[in-house]
Amino acid sequence: MQVTVSELRAVSEQLFLHLERKGYSSVELSADYYWNIPKELRYNPYEEPKELDLGQLTDDWANLCNVLEGKTDPLGYALVWLSTVLRAVGETVIE
Template sequence: MENKDINISDLRKLINILSDELEKLEGKNVVVLEDDLYWNILDEELYSPYHEPAQLTMGSLSEDWEFLQKVVNGEREMIDYDLYKLASILKLLGRNNTIMEK
């Protein structure tokens, strides 16, 4: 990978495209989180590919979404860790082929 920089405007464009595709889903204005619990690998181990992870924690998509809703509803400011919670939800959507026809 030559350039490791991520342009924020490109990131915004990708998020907007994904959002547009999700909104196009026929007859759907919600995405069902069919699964809830997931394994979480600590950052120190996640970004150390030459060592097998020794410590796993458990995450909950429903709890992540509930936490993120406080930002959406203006009950709290966004924090860096919210990106982790959103990423977990996006991973499930990607795994479930949410925007592709089944």
Template sequence: MKNTIEIEKEDLKKILLLLMNKLDASNHNTFVLDQDLYWNVLDEELYHTYKDPKDLTMESLTDDWQFLQNVLNGKREMIDDDLYKLSSILRFLGKQ
């Protein structure tokens, strides 16, 4: 069964803003990534939930953050793939 939802850009922006406000209200000025490597399911397999993924890749939070730092430092432009990198870091921090 295929479900389709549409997400309004403005709603997504509101959620991100609420998350940023929560981040600003926290007592933390820094966050520790005390783990580095994580499993990544390839896009082609990620949403095929009735089949076990066959091609897992190993990714690095450190590498993800370094790529994002290059955007902040103006060393490169942001690309769509950076959302994956940021989401991996946010997912890790969400478990903290």
């Protein structure tokens, strides 16, 4: 599977517009900690993961805010932090 950055940008914009049309200008996330499957095991459907670690949405969000405010440079790994926050938003706003 190959995705383009322009496609990712376009679908993201559609989804954010959808939230705004539904009346959301912010989303309250009640959970903070989440289970994470290490990258080496996440995409191997032939082996059940036995190792989990914890992630924290507030840490991920703080890292993203640092990028937004110019305190740290943008880097590709920031998409991982963004993905955890977006997952939590998507699981909270089910419409």
